[in-house]
Amino acid sequence: MINNHGIPMTGRRIHRLDGSTYVIPYDARTKQCIFSVGRNYLNSLLLQESEKYENVERFFNHKLIEANLKKGKLKFLKTDTGETVEVSTDLVIGADGAFSGVRKAMMKQPLFDYSQKYIEHGYLELCIPADENGEFQMPANFLHIWPRGEFMMIALPNQDCSWTVTLFMPFTNFKKLDTKEMLIEFFEKYFPDSIPLIGKQKLIEDFFATSPSALVAVKCRPYHVDDKALLIGDAAHAVVPFYGQGMNAGFEDCSILDQLFQKHHDNLADILEEFSRTRWENTFAISDLAMYNYVEMRDLVNRPSYRIRKAMDDFIFWLLPDIWVPLYNSVTFMYIPYSQCIKNRQWQNRMLLYTVVAVGFLVFGSLLAVR
Numbered sequence: 032m033i034n035n036h037g038i039p040m041t042g043r044r045i046h047r048l049d050g051s052t053y054v055i056p057y058d059a060r061t062k063q064c065i066f067s068v069g070r071n072y073l074n075s076l077l078l079q080e081s082e083k084y085e086n087v088e089r090f091f092n093h094k095l096i097e098a099n100l101k102k103g104k105l106k107f108l109k110t111d112t113g114e115t116v117e118v119s120t121d122l123v124i125g126a127d128g129a130f131s132g133v134r135k136a137m138m139k140q141p142l143f144d145y146s147q148k149y150i151e152h153g154y155l156e157l158c159i160p161a162d163e164n165g166e167f168q169m170p171a172n173f174l175h176i177w178p179r180g181e182f183m184m185i186a187l188p189n190q191d192c193s194w195t196v197t198l199f200m201p202f203t204n205f206k207k208l209d210t211k212e213m214l215i216e217f218f219e220k221y222f223p224d225s226i227p228l229i230g231k232q233k234l235i236e237d238f239f240a241t242s243p244s245a246l247v248a249v250k251c252r253p254y255h256v257d258d259k260a261l262l263i264g265d266a267a268h269a270v271v272p273f274y275g276q277g278m279n280a281g282f283e284d285c286s287i288l289d290q291l292f293q294k295h296h297d298n299l300a301d302i303l304e305e306f307s308r309t310r311w312e313n314t315f316a317i318s319d320l321a322m323y324n325y326v327e328m329r330d331l332v333n334r335p336s337y338r339i340r341k342a343m344d345d346f347i348f349w350l351l352p353d354i355w356v357p358l359y360n361s362v363t364f365m366y367i368p369y370s371q372c373i374k375n376r377q378w379q380n381r382m383l384l385y386t387v388v389a390v391g392f393l394v395f396g397s398l399l400a401v402r
């Protein structure tokens with residue numbers, strides 16, 4: 032799939048206010064990259080894959096409206112005909128997204144912990160079309176970012192040489208842009224180089240065609256009810272999208288489950304219990320990392336302190352690749368559990384602090400000796 036469809040992005044391409052750009056590579060040492068993959072393509076690929084299994088039946092337009100998870104009973108509304116359908120099952124796996132109906136039913140269970148956090152920022156999608164020759168209008172192999180402190184715009188390349196552009200901004204700022212003049216004035220001030228790429232008319236049409244959407248992070252546990260029900264994917268751990276790990280974390284749930292089925296020889300009670308007990312720490316960690324990465328993407332990348340730290344990380348990684356893996360690399364390019372990535376980073380922070388203090392003492396001591 033990646034080779035046929037994914038577009039490699041080797042780094043962040045940062046757009047300054049004057050339209051000039053510079054690149055911050057994701058992995059200067061081993062040249063690894065992330066890939067931009069179309070959502071529709073991925074969905075149809077998963078559907079095609081499911082067709083290979085004779086024991087998989089697919090039902091569309093069925094909305095879960097009631098669930099008794101202890102008994103494995105579900106009630107669906109057929110959204111095309113208005114009929115309801117009731118089914119009984121041995122195991123319910125709720126992979127029904129950030130606003131999961133299965134999770135709602137699970138919340139009635141005693142000892143189920145739940146918290147959700149809406150960030151103050153919403154997002155709105157725009158588009159940079161392909162040029163008149165059907166080519167990309169910007170260098171394709173980058174994630175383009177216009178970081179502006181309190182808000183940011185990003186662009187991801189698509190297979191048809193267009194770009195999916197997403198503006199992330201506080202809802203209060205979105206509200207202020209209520210006329211086309213104010214919108215253009217805002218873009219001329221903060222994203223001037225994007226206006227000719229999007230096209231002024233298209234920018235106005237696309238911007239006012241929809242309202243900004245909210246971003247929610249969900250933490251909950253345990254993920255299971257006895258041997259009857261389990262949450263995976265966003266239903267279990269919706270995160271804000273700034274680490275590009277939401278979907279990956281969902282796929283990782285599947286591979287962990289696969290391993291647990293083998294380990295416990297299909298004993299559902301043990302599989303679900305171990306999944307719940309061991310998974311939450313890492314999903315809570317990626318939730319925190321994703322929140323942090325928003326600040327990094329929209330603000331910190333502009334700061335010299337960030338670039339100095341990144342250069343130091345890259346240098347030490349080059350020198351000691353087995354000991355010092357920068358945070359982004361460990362999260363994105365390695366199978367290191369998310370919580371371990373945070374612990375590594377905290378250890379690196381301590382090491383750098385000790386080094387700075389030790390060097391400070393040495394310099395101070397030698398200055399005193401000279402006097």
Ligand SMILES: Cc1cc2nc3c(=O)[nH]c(=O)nc-3n(C[C@H](O)[C@H](O)[C@H](O)COP(=O)(O)OP(=O)(O)OC[C@H]3O[C@@H](n4cnc5c(N)ncnc54)[C@H](O)[C@@H]3O)c2cc1C
Nearest residue numbers: 093094095126127128132264265272275276277278279281
């Ligand atoms: C703006 C944005 C950008 C993102 N970018 C990235 C990225 O770059 N990389 C990445 O890894 N992740 C990204 N994500 C996160 C990613 O989209 C999600 O983590 C991923 O889609 C979760 O998959 P899922 O199958 O768990 O849930 P979903 O994709 O939400 O699928 C849930 C499914 O359940 C169905 N459903 C919901 N309720 C019911 C019901 N009551 N009855 C029946 N069916 C129901 C829905 O129709 C849907 O088909 C991004 C998210 C956002 C919002």
